Amino acid sequence: MTTLPQNRASLGIAFVIAGMVAISINDMLIKQLSGGYPLHQIVFLRSGIGIMFSLMMVQVEGGWRILKTRRPVLHLIRGLLIVVANMSYFVALAAIPLADATALFFAAPLFITVLSIPFLGEKVGVVRMSAVVVGFAGVVIMQRPWADTESLDASRIVLLLPVLSALTYALNQLMTRKLGVESKASALAVYIQAVFIVVSVGFYLVAGDGRFAEGVENPSIQFLFRPWVWPAQGDWWVMLALGFNVAVIGYCLSQAYRMADAATVAPFEYVGLPLAVFWGWLIFAELPAWEVWAGIALILGSGLFVFLRERQKARIVARTAVMRR
Template sequence: MTEGFQNRAGLAIAFVLGGVAAISVNDMLIKQLSGGYPLHQIVFSRSAIGILFSLILVKIEGGWHLLKTDQPALHILRGLLVVVANMTFFVALAALPLADATALFFAAPLFITLLSIPMLGEKVGPIRMAAVFVGFIGVVIMQRPWAGTETLQASRLVLLMPIIAALTYALNQLLTRKLGVKAKASVLSVYIQAVFIVVSVGFFIVAGDGRFAADTANPSVQFLLRAWVWPPQEDWLVFGGLGLNAAIIGYALSQAYRLADAATVAPFEYVGLPLAVFWGLVIFGDLPEWEVWVGIALIIGSGLFVFLRERQKARQVKGRVRGRF
């Protein structure tokens, strides 16, 4: 563990489980809306509502002065990474079943384990590296490299989108660990929501009239660039739920990665995989193909192995420390 960081693993795990549950609901709601609204409108609405809840949490955690920072560039970079992670994942979600897109995205904990070495100075031994390699084999299987484009559910580019989302999400959570030394979770959430609002307004200015989506039937491009639509009354509650979820996700995940090592927290995000399968079946009637099941098994297995290995090493270190006194 990097010196100077908090390490309250139990509380961090509780926060990550709550955050992942909120993410699963968020993804299900956005997939429901993806056929009628542009992504940047959904993101703007969600973040505009979410930032209000996050500001309330800032007030509760200490007051508005907490929003002052001496690391604005890192906060902006972290926000942009989250934007890229969300945009690429949701673009894929418009064309892929929920469980398939989520399973590919869960390369993120593997990236977190790898990137924690250069970025946080955390140590990952050869056994854990081998487990990470097995997880990436699962990702490759889900990409179906042997299949022709005519047999795939979506293009190769769309299949790559959740992997890009996983990489940028991993970088974001490692920055969370760095920034969380000084910043409260509520502050980290506010900065993320603010970046989302700025980027979505930029999308609206450039593409809000839908002119870039007029000549394509591609569902991912349509979702990204179609014109803004005033929502009917029955969708207002969905947008409100997305906003509340955004605040919960931003706070819970920021808090989780503030309180414990990235390699300890990340494997618990795998709870999102069975939740995605559940929502995909119940709401959309989708069940994953065999390649996705194999990939899920390899990714979850490798992630849990990394976690258990981390716990074992932590017990050994504690035992040696106690033996000295």
């Protein structure tokens, strides 16, 4: 039976924070491009560039041999999960503010904490689970169930897309924890980017001519199905930045969930919330509505509580260990 890697919480936390900074930049850049390019073209270009950076890291971590795996089907499922997570999130991002989409997506750490119990056998106590419930209450508030459809920024389906993204992302990260026992972070990143490339090529073959976007006004559907276009000269630098960024994201998050318990690392993904508000204000002149602020407060509050709870437990365990000596 294969054992899980030693829990190196500090390094795992550092990697997840670096990954969230990269994700916030990635989301901002993609939202900027969403008005002129189809999503599958952006995904193809950034993954094509990103896989080259990841292959460089493969050489650093052990060479081509580390790309061999005994679980190709599980890696494929993991890749498809992150494809669904990304595409559902970015389709929503084209229609709603950056902070709103990001805040709704932050159901992911809550899902990870809950799902780590049956999937990984991790222990999550009553106090920490209560904090998770508070976080989910914040997600419900941001969905504004009391509001009529006309008063919302987008349809109910679009508002639920970041939550679907959160669930599939959580399942992906739990699989990362399992598969990371025998796979390097750079290899995990290569597998995912390869799946992105295959899926985006499939989209191009089916919808690359833009026929499914003809006569459609919905910005999310347009972003998903508009025709491919040759990037403007100034946008190539953005595409290059996206490619480098996706390599950083894939490596950092894979390392984070290989090194530490999912329930310990997940709360630190909340650093992406204030970053999304910052980019939304700076680049798009967007500030969240009061419901989003309330949801952010509840999610951040629950995440901070979980973090403090973990530190308290660690101190108690350390004192007990000293006494036993």
